[in-house]
Amino acid sequence: NAGVMQNPRHLVRRRGQEARLRCSPMKGHSHVYWYRQLPEEGLKFMVYLQKENIIDESGMPKERFSAEFPKEGPSILRIQQVVRGDSAAYFCASSPQGMGSNQPQHFGDGTRLSIL
Amino acid sequence: QKEVEQNSGPLSVPEGAIASLNCTYSDRGSQSFFWYRQYSGKSPELIMFIYSNGDKEDGRFTAQLNKASQYVSLLIRDSQPSDSATYLCAVKDGTSYGKLTFGQGTILTVHP
Numbered sequence: 107n108a109g110v111m112q113n114p115r116h117l118v119r120r121r122g123q124e125a126r127l128r129c130s131p132m133k134g135h136s137h138v139y140w141y142r143q144l145p146e147e148g149l150k151f152m153v154y155l156q157k158e159n160i161i162d163e164s165g166m167p168k169e170r171f172s173a174e175f176p177k178e179g180p181s182i183l184r185i186q187q188v189v190r191g192d193s194a195a196y197f198c199a200s201s202p203q204g205m206g207s208n209q210p211q212h213f214g215d216g217t218r219l220s221i222l
Numbered sequence: 223q224k225e226v227e228q229n230s231g232p233l234s235v236p237e238g239a240i241a242s243l244n245c246t247y248s249d250r251g252s253q254s255f256f257w258y259r260q261y262s263g264k265s266p267e268l269i270m271f272i273y274s275n276g277d278k279e280d281g282r283f284t285a286q287l288n289k290a291s292q293y294v295s296l297l298i299r300d301s302q303p304s305d306s307a308t309y310l311c312a313v314k315d316g317t318s319y320g321k322l323t324f325g326q327g328t329i330l331t332v333h334p
Contacts, residue, residue, distance in 0.1 A: 140319060149266065149310065151321040161319045197265055201320065210256060211322060213265045 109133060110214035112198050118220045119188050127183040133202030138181045139199040139211055140173060149197065153206075155181055185219075193221045198216045224249040224302055226313050228325035241298040243328050245311030248292070254314040255287055255294045259307045266310055272295060275316065301332040 109132035119125050131138050140152040151165040155175035164165035166173065170188075175181040185192055195218050235241045247308075254273050258264040258266035272285040272294065274279045284297040294313075298305055308329050312322040 122296070137320065141322075142325075149312075149322075154319050154321055161322060165321070177284040185318045198320075209320075210268050210271050212268060213322070215265045218274075 108179065110135075110198055110200050110212055112196075112214035112217050114217060116218045116220070118222060119148070119198050120222045121189055122187050125185040125188050125192070125219055127185075127196050127198075128180040129183070129200075129214060130180040132198060132212055134188075135200035135202050135212075137201045138175050139201075140181075141197045141213075143195045143197065143216075150181075172208030188219075188221050190221050193219055195219075214217070223254075224313075224315065224323050226311055226325040228311050228328050230328060231334055232329040232331050235301050235330070237301060237303060237332055237334050239301050239332075241301045241305065241310075241330055241332065243296040243298075243309050243330065245294045245296075245313075246292055247294070247311075247313045247323075247326055249313070249315050249323075250289075250292065252292075252313045252315045253290075253291075255285070256312040256314070257283075257285060257296045258272075258310040258312060259277050259305075260310055260327065261307045269309075301330075303332050303334055306330055306332050 111130040141149045153173045154162040170186045194214045195216045197216045198214045256271045257269045260266045270285040272287045278285045282299045286295045308327040310327045311325040
């Protein structure tokens with residue numbers, strides 16, 4: 107889907123386990139955004155990252171959630187000690203480097219996280 | 223709290239008709255406006271974006287922006303059953319680093 111690669115597509119975890127979601131942006135894009143879509147709700151911004159930097163994490167829950175975008179490799183959204191309420195679709199989006207804030211974001215296919 | 227409001231629908235139109243989807247936003251500093259289409263269980267797909275007041279046309283789609291009224295709309299001409307989806311309005315302000323604030327989405331059903 108538009109070149110943004112997310113994996114896994116589906117992830118099942120038991121309460122208390124850790125979930126790791128991966129995102130590789132489109133080629134040439136260095137801005138990565140994570141969004142969460144709870145069942146029957148809209149998309150909510152979580153965090154914005156550039157390579158090796160977290161730029162805006164105002165939408166991230168204060169505990170258990172973290173994100174990174176290392177110099178090499180995909181961006182990772184990590185959820186520790188998962189709870190039932192973390193069940194949602196997690197989408198990653200990317201936009202081009204240095205193109206200004208008007209550039210559209212293109213979304214990956216998402217990771218559907220289910221907590222047993 | 224910056225808000226983006228959409229009528230959740232469902233909006234039902236017959237095949238071949240014009241579907242009109244509306245969105246209002248609260249932040250007057252908003253600069254960029256996007257429409258995404260999301261099929262059930264799928265990811266959002268960019269349909270249109272608009273930055274300036276007025277109309278922008280792309281094929282069967284027309285986006286309309288009125289910053290004074292804080293209103294943006296999407297018109298779909300010659301609606302097809304394949305257009306049946308949830309349409310998400312997203313707004314990006316001019317001061318943030320690019321995060322999008324989404325509306326709840328409008329469910330559109332095009333019936334044959």
